[in-house]
Amino acid sequence: MTALPKFRAVVIGVSSGGVQALSALLGTLPADFALPILIVQHIGPDAGDGLARLLDSQSPLHVKEADEMEQPAPGHVYLAPPNYHLLVEPDGHLALSADLPVSYARPSVDVLFESAAEAFGPALIGIILTGANHDGSRGLAHIKARGGLAIVQDPADAEAPQMPLAAIAALAASSVDHVVALAALPALLVTLTHRGTCHGQ
């Protein structure tokens, strides 16, 4: 048997329907979840940090907006700030950029996923959740190409199925590793990362 890869981070891309999806996911993960989680939720440029504060109040994990040059820590969740792209430096630090929107989005899921794939290679889990556009497909393919793991929310389970459908289509050749309903995602993540006490083991 081959050993499970030792993952270093989880990246999540999500758009419309995302507030409820993130609230359900982050509310269910255990406080001792072993990895940092980096998230791009599409959001308006003047939205402020209300979403981070809302999710933080609902989750046993620490949820905050990412700061530049921050070192991501296990059990912490970092949201891309409104009007900035979130990236990962090759040494694993977080970085922000005010470069042009990509596919009309800033923050963009592709920008986070592509830089995270370059930083973490096979030690990365990429997840696409509900959304009504195509952002994240290229990024998820990039994660697969660098040996990472690809998870997509079951389109039938997603409030807006376009983003999961586009991701599944983009990966056609290499195929998605897991297509799951949102409710099954916390347990899957805990199993993959080998720690935590979700659903009592």
Add this chain to the structure above:
Amino acid sequence: MMTDDEIHDVEIRLLLEGIHQVYGYDFRDYAEASIRRRLSHWLAESPYANFSEAQAHLLRERPLFEALLAGITVNVTEMFRDPLFFKAVREQVVPFLKTYPFVKIWHAGCATGEEAYSMAILLHEEGLAGRYRMYATDINESVLQHAAEGVLSIGDMQRFTRNYQKSGGKRSFADYYTARYDRAILAAELRKDIVFAPHNLAVDAEFGEMHVVLCRNVMIYFKAALKERCLRLFDDSLLPGGFLCLGMKENLERRMPSERYTEIAPGTRIYRKHYDRTA
């Protein structure tokens, strides 16, 4: 055997080393993820298949390098980006500026000039026209040329107007530009007190005796050592009681000159330099 992606990483490191040795620009001090994105974007638009191929030309053909430089050092900005920042400047910084007979402002990394013109509009509305000089600088000479022309795309005007109104603007934003076909030409009076000039934060010196230094969303592209250098330059440039304005996701916490500065209100990212108590 390395994968193509890994070889691509090696090629980028070699190119940055080569650029430093041949042209003296040190992009090894830039945050890597963004510079890589910009380089990869340039490569995709170029006729070269990879950076090994491009490097042979980039290191020998200066005009090609200049084009690369212009492409990878462009920072993106807009009129009244972060309206609440400009509102804070209007309400909490301008009252102090009005107490000086003449005000000097350094806008470091002004890119295509939108924020410099935004500041000019604000200062004009607050009655400071003719009583200030703004030095707007950037490493990238082609964006400076663009900035000095003061021409914007008409398609952006709706968004800029919204920003202007949220920032506490007192007039109609349309007063400040003339529409011509797909372009918006900014009023010449706004340009009168702005000096656009090249300046490289990595190697050039400070600007003396400034009342305000603005450097927003520029240092986010720099590694720690270059950030420290910038903050030292800004600190050396600012008069006691002067204001340092950073981007909304940049702060002075745990940074070099923080003990000499106080944020004027939480979250504004406007830091006032203390008066020297020993003087």
